[in-house]
Amino acid sequence: MIDPEIFLKFLISRRSIRNFQEKPISDKEIDMILEAGRWTPSASNRQPWEFIVIKNKEILKAISKLAGYAKFIEESSVAIAIIGKKKVSPKWCLQDTSLVSMSMMLMAWSLNVGTCWIGNLNREKAKELLKISKDDLLLTVLPFGYIKGKVPQQTYRKDLDKIKREIV
Template structure:
């Protein structure tokens, strides 16, 4: 692969339309391996990943979330789980792993969408549903679902043109932004 990591990060976009092509077990294994390379506080690695390939289950989740048809369309759904008892920073650690997973998906030509709104009413219902159907223990949280598939859309890469905001960069002290320095 000749693409630089910098360009890969710019190219990662949320994909919400997938083709019918299946994602292989080897590809999923690669995504999770890369997710597990993420940094964690005290190297606790307080995560588990549940790989779901079940259209009926995906449909039930999509219906529960109401606005996410691509969850059903996706070849695979990965429930990214966190273990609060393993680390007080479990949610940060799991988030770092999720970003790694999304970048890995982009790198191997797959598309992915991070879905999650932990501690909202709807998400609490979803977590309960997932815990029941996927047999996830009570002391394990499920803050993130990642829908993975072959992309049927190709949004443009991010970059300075659409993302970089110099007003949000403070040099030395808060408020010292580039506009005022020049």
């Protein structure tokens, strides 16, 4: 088990990274990120997911255009598309794959690899590009790479007393 204080510090230290070095991340690091995804909990342990590992620069560029021309996707070393198999878990596919994305992001951070959740994405076109079945959910495409420049400043969080309510 990990020391909880250290774990909390680790969680707080994570940032969304939108600047990547050219140097590619290793296959070992990619495998660690995929493993973190694979070991994510899921409703009834259905594991309704598949991952596409994208290293091809042309495809990364095309995805960046489908994400409002987010240049950092094109500049990433690798991106992982997280696919939800709706037929495997019609009710919980979204929740399960969302958890996968967090597992992968945290594993990446532990490896000093940056990433950023991409919400702004033309999913219909991205599904065509990546040959993903119309029946499946394309949750997101996470771009990964070594952090270029300074780690961004901490982002704002609401105070706990503003978001917490107690029932005793």
